[in-house]
Amino acid sequence: MQKRLLIIYYSYTGGTEQMAQAAFDAAEGESDIETLLVRAEDCEAEDLLSADGYIFATPENLAAIAGVMKAFFDRCYYPVLGKIEGRPYSAMVCAGSDGENALKQVERIAKGWRLKKCVEPFIICTHAQSEAAILSPKQLGRAGRSKCADLGATVAAGMAVGVF
Numbered sequence: 001m002q003k004r005l006l007i008i009y010y011s012y013t014g015g016t017e018q019m020a021q022a023a024f025d026a027a028e029g030e031s032d033i034e035t036l037l038v039r040a041e042d043c044e045a046e047d048l049l050s051a052d053g054y055i056f057a058t059p060e061n062l063a064a065i066a067g068v069m070k071a072f073f074d075r076c077y078y079p080v081l082g083k084i085e086g087r088p089y090s091a092m093v094c095a096g097s098d099g100e101n102a103l104k105q106v107e108r109i110a111k112g113w114r115l116k117k118c119v120e121p122f123i124i125c126t127h128a129q130s131e132a133a134i135l136s137p138k139q140l141g142r143a144g145r146s147k148c149a150d151l152g153a154t155v156a157a158g159m160a161v162g163v164f
């Protein structure tokens, strides 16, 4: 049966959405993998259970993962605990200036689920620090999009050949 890669994301001003979309577009190039792109508010435990690998993408808000992303993890954590162990995952964080705490949180939750980190997660910094910059729509540069595309393609390819 075809393996399924699930990309779960939340985005307020578009940065994380572009990251997730770039990863999705690249992963879709892997014909042996079915890739789904789902917003965190629409993602349920069944979606996690029916996937074989995951990419989590979130903004860092107030030194933490975005609240909507946290609500997704809160909603799904126990319903899938013990049922998705060993599946591969990676993560991406979109941050104005830091992002480390959000990434740490995602990695901690994934560790709780006993997921296997298959590609090193990373942070993309939008350099938004003033109120005006933070509230403005984000436009990811080509280098950032390409990094996200590489992550999506690598996770999908690794799943397809069975190394992850």
Ligand SMILES: Cc1cc2nc3c(=O)[nH]c(=O)nc-3n(C[C@H](O)[C@H](O)[C@H](O)COP(=O)(O)O)c2cc1C
Binding pocket: 010, 011, 012, 013, 014, 015, 016, 017, 058, 059, 060, 061, 062, 063, 064, 094, 095, 096, 097, 098, 099, 126, 128, 133, 134, 138
């Ligand atoms: C309420 C709020 C809190 C934020 N707190 C942080 C923070 O703690 N660290 C950081 O690096 N960026 C912070 N940011 C900036 C966002 O991470 C940045 O704007 C990012 O591009 C948001 O991703 P998005 O475009 O996908 O919504 C914050 C933004 C908002 C709206």
